[in-house]
Amino acid sequence: MTDAGIPAKNRRDLTRGSIALTMILFALPTLGSSALQSLNGSINAVWVGRFLGEEALAATANGNILMFLLVSFVFGFGMASTILIGQAVGRRDADLARRTIGTALGSIIPLSMLIAAGGWLLAPTLLDLLGTPASAADLALTYLRMIFTAMPATLTFTLFMMALRGTGDSMTPLWFMVVSVGIDLILTPVLILGLGPFPEWGIFGSAFATATANTLALIGMVATIYLRGSVLALRGPELRYLLADRTILISMISKGLPMGLQMIVISSAALTMLSLINREGVQTTAAYGATQQLWTYVQMLAMALSAAASAMAAQNIGAGKWDRVSRITRWGLVFNLLLTGTVVALLTAFDETVLALFLGSDSAAVPIGARIQILATWGYLFFGVAQVLFGTMRANGYVIGPLVVMVISMYPVRLGFAFGFYPLLGADALWLAFPAGMVATALMGAGLYLHGRWRKGRMLPAEEAAQRSEGYRAQAGTCASCSDLAPTTAWKPSEEPREPQAA
Template sequence: MQKDLTHGNVQRTMLVFAGPMIVGNLLQQCYNIADTWVVGQFLGAGALAAVGAAYTLMTFLTSVLIGLCMGSGSVFSFYYGKGDKRKMQESILASFLFIGIISVILNIAVFAGMDLILKLMRIPEDIYTYMKKYVWVIFWGIFFVFLYNFFAYLLRAVGNSVTPLLFLAIASMLNIILDLLLVVKWKMGVGGAAWATVIAQIISGVGIGYYLWKKEPELRFIGNGISLKEACSKEVLPEVVRFSLAASVQQSVMNFGILMIQGLINSFGTAVMAAYAAAVKIDSFAYMPAQEFSNSFSIFTSQNYGAKDEKRVKEGVRAAVKTSLIFCGIVSVLIFLFARPLMLIFVKATEVKVLQIGVQYLRIEGAFYCGIGLLFLLYAYYRGTGKPEMSVVLTVISLGTRVLLAYTLAPLLGVRMIWWAIIIGWFLADITGVLYMKKKKI
């Protein structure tokens, strides 16, 4: 099921390849939303606030591993486009060992530092018990997040975006079914919602690994005649580490900034926390296709950059920008018009204050999705052309601006300044990324 992205109509190739990735992330958002819906409707605003804060924490922690896998995927797709299967196999073994060790260390560290983490997040006392119960369970899924994402990015690097979708679909449906059973029927509370997610993560991680081992022998990280010495050579390992760490830093800095924003939001009380927990799920769902399209664009760019086809890379840039901006414009209109009905999916009509805050968030931030859409493409472009460090720079600009403005202005002018700080950060990073591209003529 491998696909060479160095031939064929540029826009059609990217869209066809991106399709399963977009659908897969939609499914992933669906089972995230299932947690939020079940908790919000059956356990109340306090539990919803706790799960929402835990979701932000887990997004930060897993972004470290997802970024590492994403960066390694750029190396894999580069060598695949170049036609160097041997180097690709060496990179696969090196990256599996490198990221696998980090995932184990991270998993141990979060259990050891659980109380400190919750304290730093400024969790209100009325939801602290909910939060601790939820994260104690959800942390067990971290290693399996690594497994799924490593194999998913490996398969996508060689043009197979369908198989990761199938395993994600199975996990998504299982998570929704388990949510209903564990929380609604068996009354296991927030712990039940967490176990539903962890079980789904185990199935997807182990399942996709087994598939790759049986069906894609040339992509195995052992058994292809590649020695540990070759994988850890000065030519292979440093390149894997460079791309992996750059993408991981970019992803983790981005989500660390989001985590800091969550801490500020927590200081405004349970109503704001609950509104943000629901609204951010809608927000993530809305711009997710643009994010996944940019991941497709990154792999397209990396394969063609490896094949030294600069003309095709430039055609890809034009097609990607056009596609992303059109999509983001349409979604912005829809979110602005239907903000309240969307909030009512997660929040009861009687929660008037929560609804009001959530609608405000969606109508401010949702009007400017073109900013985040372009920023995703810039991240993808710099990863695909061998300059992953520039993605880190843009992330620091975006998140640094967001955090600085939010912490400075929100205590004085209210929570809405947090929403405006996010938008300003997007556009400053966009301007920087475009100007750098024109200056360096890349």
């Protein structure tokens, strides 16, 4: 049974039923994906820290910050495509969903290749700008260059996971995150230590294992999309959708760029903070790197709920069910406070025990990490509030206001606090700057949600694309996949594409 070309078995309808239950069922697989990714990073950090030393762990901390910065480029683009796909699924428009994923892939893959090439060449300069400790510089360069080499596969894998969630499918990304993590967990110690017939590659082995795991998982995910007949599968003439549709591309750029800039603002502020932390010495940098591993478990709850709120709100907006959107936000906030609060309490209670896994129980960095935990981790309650609010607002294409909020909270607030109070508080000012920025983000985000004009926004270019798609279907009649609908002249992005074949 189909709904305007979208098989019901290939999508999860987020516009019906209990909001609380739907959010939990959607968010749990997303949370599981994040938990696996975080666990994988943590286990890799344990291997690196315990067998390669604190310098290697500091090197991965510097490399991971830069990787986060690069993933920010695809985050905004991917979120824009997720919203467009979600709204298309909500209005039961399979053609728009396929043209959206085609445009996204046709744009991201070439861009990621340019990033990989440029990053390889500029890696030494980037590490110098970070003020990477000299003892960790060579290791960081090796690690970072491998990350850049894997960038096309990593970004494409991320894009497909986000697009699938836009269709309401959060389980497929979970299964292939299981595949990726499983491969990585096996390969990392093998390639770090040179077990069996494999070479002893040290920190390069850690990065190579992750790159290989993401590539194999991407191949499996793409195969599954086609085997299941997902709405995202492009077949035959639909492959022309990889040539970017101008209308959809404009929408992705206009809405995705501010969302990507939000991540870049966060990343650049984090890079500045890391340069300050690096000045405190390699032990403090290692303690911060270990603490970051713990923070990922707190962040992932907020990000999973934000993704659920965004996907649910997008489908309900597409379906015109505005009465459900406010309730989606309220449930997101309730779940955030309950779940994030629980994890914050657990990490605070067992901080030294967990930090010792990364640093060793006798490391002088453990008490530094415990101090960071006490002063900073509670701020993630407010981080979660802001992410749920932003998730709902961006579902309707409202992205400029949240970007302004992030700029203010990251720079005048967080960095201003760190620089301003450092003479008085010393290193504690660096750690307290994190919750200061998060509280400011939550307060300003709440103001935007309550008084902003986000409800009046819209993904205008996408709506124009949908109208064009509807007009084409009206001309084509009721036939969903007739081969004689193919145009006799070469298709161009600015022209009306043919009706796609049924998935």
